[in-house]
Amino acid sequence: MTLFKFLQTGARGPLTGFAWSANEWVETQGPLALCRNGAHLLRPHDLAHWMHEELWRAELDGEWIEGADCVIARRARLTERIDGWSGRDGERFARACHDRLGARLAEASDPGLREHLANYQWAVNWHIERKNAAMAGYVSALGLAQAAKDPIPLEAYRRERAWQSEWLVHELRLA
Amino acid sequence: MSVRDLVSLSCKEIVELVTDYRCDALDTADRVRFEQHLFGCTWCMTYLKQMDRAIELIAQLGRPAEPVSVPIDTTKLAGLFRAWRASEGRKRE
Amino acid sequence: MDPEPRSEDRALIAALRAGDEAAFVAFAAMHQGSLMRLARLWVKNEALAEEVVQETWLTMLESADKYEGRSPLKTWLCGILVNVARNRIRKEGHSVPVSSLGDPEEPAVDPSRFSPPGVPWEGHWWPPPNPFPEGPEAHVLNRELRADLEEAIGKLPPAQRQVIVLQDVEGFRCEEVSEILGLTTTNERVLLHRARAKVRATLERHYEGGAS
Numbered sequence: 001m002t003l004f005k006f007l008q009t010g011a012r013g014p015l016t017g018f019a020w021s022a023n024e025w026v027e028t029q030g031p032l033a034l035c036r037n038g039a040h041l042l043r044p045h046d047l048a049h050w051m052h053e054e055l056w057r058a059e060l061d062g063e064w065i066e067g068a069d070c071v072i073a074r075r076a077r078l079t080e081r082i083d084g085w086s087g088r089d090g091e092r093f094a095r096a097c098h099d100r101l102g103a104r105l106a107e108a109s110d111p112g113l114r115e116h117l118a119n120y121q122w123a124v125n126w127h128i129e130r131k132n133a134a135m136a137g138y139v140s141a142l143g144l145a146q147a148a149k150d151p152i153p154l155e156a157y158r159r160e161r162a163w164q165s166e167w168l169v170h171e172l173r174l175a
Numbered sequence: 176m177s178v179r180d181l182v183s184l185s186c187k188e189i190v191e192l193v194t195d196y197r198c199d200a201l202d203t204a205d206r207v208r209f210e211q212h213l214f215g216c217t218w219c220m221t222y223l224k225q226m227d228r229a230i231e232l233i234a235q236l237g238r239p240a241e242p243v244s245v246p247i248d249t250t251k252l253a254g255l256f257r258a259w260r261a262s263e264g265r266k267r268e
Numbered sequence: 269m270d271p272e273p274r275s276e277d278r279a280l281i282a283a284l285r286a287g288d289e290a291a292f293v294a295f296a297a298m299h300q301g302s303l304m305r306l307a308r309l310w311v312k313n314e315a316l317a318e319e320v321v322q323e324t325w326l327t328m329l330e331s332a333d334k335y336e337g338r339s340p341l342k343t344w345l346c347g348i349l350v351n352v353a354r355n356r357i358r359k360e361g362h363s364v365p366v367s368s369l370g371d372p373e374e375p376a377v378d379p380s381r382f383s384p385p386g387v388p389w390e391g392h393w394w395p396p397p398n399p400f401p402e403g404p405e406a407h408v409l410n411r412e413l414r415a416d417l418e419e420a421i422g423k424l425p426p427a428q429r430q431v432i433v434l435q436d437v438e439g440f441r442c443e444e445v446s447e448i449l450g451l452t453t454t455n456e457r458v459l460l461h462r463a464r465a466k467v468r469a470t471l472e473r474h475y476e477g478g479a480s
Contacts, residue, residue, distance in 0.1 A: 138215030185391030
């Protein structure tokens with residue numbers, strides 16, 4: 001399996017503060033449990049749901065279970081940092097999200113919808129200026145989902161995230 | 176509120192869930208949505224960390240800043256215990 | 269709070285019932301401080317708090333044979349203290365309002381911190397919150413911060429104050445605090461949520477130099 005992990009700056013887990021080190025195995029004791037126990041790793045199509053400051057390649061060893069938009073593993077380690085995400089490629093991603101909003105705006109005629117999309121474009125741009133690719137992705141997914149005609153916006157939101165994951169895999173040559 | 180009905184939780188809703196999250200009271204589906212929001216939304220992550228800092232500092236209120244000025248009166252406690260024993264003794268008679 | 273050593277708790281109770289004064293004094297001295305702190309959540313001065321705590325010790329000794337070990341001794345003890353304190357208040361005629369959760373609509377964070385309804389950006393932080401300072405000193409209470417936090421906790425409605433002190437100062441878990449105060453765990457979490465939110469806001473004002 002090709003696996004990844006998003007972490008905060010300094011290779012720390014954002015929710016736990018756990019300090020990861022490249023190539024060092026981390027093992028969890030006790031039964032693996034979704035959301036509660038085990039190393040949290042991402043398959044390519046999971047990526048967009050968990051964007052954060054640093055992107056790393058990772059691998060697992062031994063027991064693993066299917067998580068929600070992730071896998072949960074007994075043993076895991078980071079292998080290689082994907083530096084581009086924290087720099088140029090992150091910015092390209094954020095601009096791609098901005099342009100996607102623009103494309104939707106171009107085909108929208110309803111003034112309320114146009115204003116909505118323009119506002120979200122402005123917000124994405126605000127994050128681009130502050131080099132926060134993860135936020136740009138989140139905001140654009142939200143804006144586009146709310147603009148979609150789906151009765152349940154969640155499906156549209158997940159479709160956007162799926163598009164974002166594919167973009168990352170393709171453009172950052174992750175697979 | 177059913178989390179699953181929403182596109183993704185807005186920040187205003189997320190902040191109302193942080194205590195349930197830290198008390199481990201969210202069901203799995205809600206927990207996933209909460210965590211996914213936090214990874215994408217730096218601001219709510221900041222809020223959670225602020226909350227954790229508040230809790231970390233409050234915990235230190237239980238440790239006195241200065242040595243206790245009035246030492247614990249163990250004689251009083253011993254007296255209390257003896258009085259109780261005495262009354263227990265009287266009850267048994 | 270380790271819930272496991274119930275055997276230690278039961279051993280202590282057995283020692284007390286066997287007349288072991290030294291065991292009682294050691295245990296009581298260890299917990300006197302935190303019981304005093306708790307008593308002050310209900311009564312208005314040190315002297316009254318001391319009376320409540322004395323009565324709590326006596327009640328504990330008198331009901332020692334009723335301790336079953338279902339919960340940790342300290343939890344049971346605090347439950348006794350709460351009853352003693354409440355009875356004291358009732359007797360003295362200071363009726364504290366029945367545990368109210370506060371305004372049912374009260375959100376944890378001031379709604380003005382988020383963009384309002386009708387705006388497409390609705391419900392999101394605006395302006396964004398600033399991270400609290402980091403570094404080793406940032407994790408330690410200094411005198412000024414201690415005063416600010418104590419003041420903030422002192423201003424909380426009584427039920428919120430009781431919950432946050434029991435949970436975040438004294439270290440009891442959600443279920444234990446609920447048991448001690450006679451609340452459902454859901455209500456306990458609501459009270460804790462509101463109390464913590466106010467303390468967090470105090471901390472934010474402290475770091476931002478008074479701007480709210």
